[in-house]
Each structure stands twice: as structure tokens, then as C-alpha cells.
Amino acid sequence: MQKIFSHLYKDLIKNISKNGHPHEKFLFKSRSHSIVVFCIASNQSTTLELLCESIPYKIVSRSTIQSILKEGVANNFFFKEVDSKDKRQKNYKLSKESKGILENWLKNQKKFLSILEAA
Secondary structure, three states, X not given: OHHHHHHHHHHHHXXXXXXXXXXXXHXXXXXXXXXXXXXXXXXXXXXXXXXXXXXXXXXXXXXXHHXXXXXXHHOOOEEEEEOOOOOOOEEEEEXXXXXXXXXXXXXXHHHHHHHHHHO
């Protein structure tokens, strides 16, 4: 167990360090950032309203979600498009690059855990 936590700790430090990729830094910038990113990643696309319904207010406030979305769009982590059915709504999706970074991060975690299980 100690090896797993040590690996996770080192991985988180690496991802938020000055030398880390900007998208990895964004993903692990705060607990709220990670929650919003993983919530969006678990859907094809989502709106601010759906995020606010999915994430309890006591965990991440509406204004924090809005700030994270705005920052993510500005950094090309997310892209925003107008909903074709309701022009007032904006859909948020992961960019191609951020999707790749999430997939690589997950593969690395799986690979490390499978190595530990085999040992």
C-alpha cells in the first residue's frame, strides 16, 4: 500500500510542478478543478446547469464551477459551443489534447497498479 500512495504522491507533485504540462497543471490545480474535469470527462458534453446539479454546492460552488470553466476554455482544456436546441445554453467538452492527457494519466495509473499487483 505504501508504494501505491508513494507513487500517487510523486505523480501529483510531478503534474503540478513548474515543469509539468499546462493541462496537467490545470487538472490538478485544486480539488475543485479535478472534480469539474472528471465530471465533464464522464459525459459527452455538459452545461453549467448540469454541472451544478451533478456537483453538490457544498463541495464546489456555482461561481467556482463558472470560474473553472472560464479558465479551462481560456487554456484550451475545454471547448465551449452553443447548444443547437437551446441557444442560451453552452455545452462544455474536453479538448482533444486534454482528453489525451487524461487517457495517458489513467493508463499510467493502471500500469503502475497492475505491476504492483503482479509483484
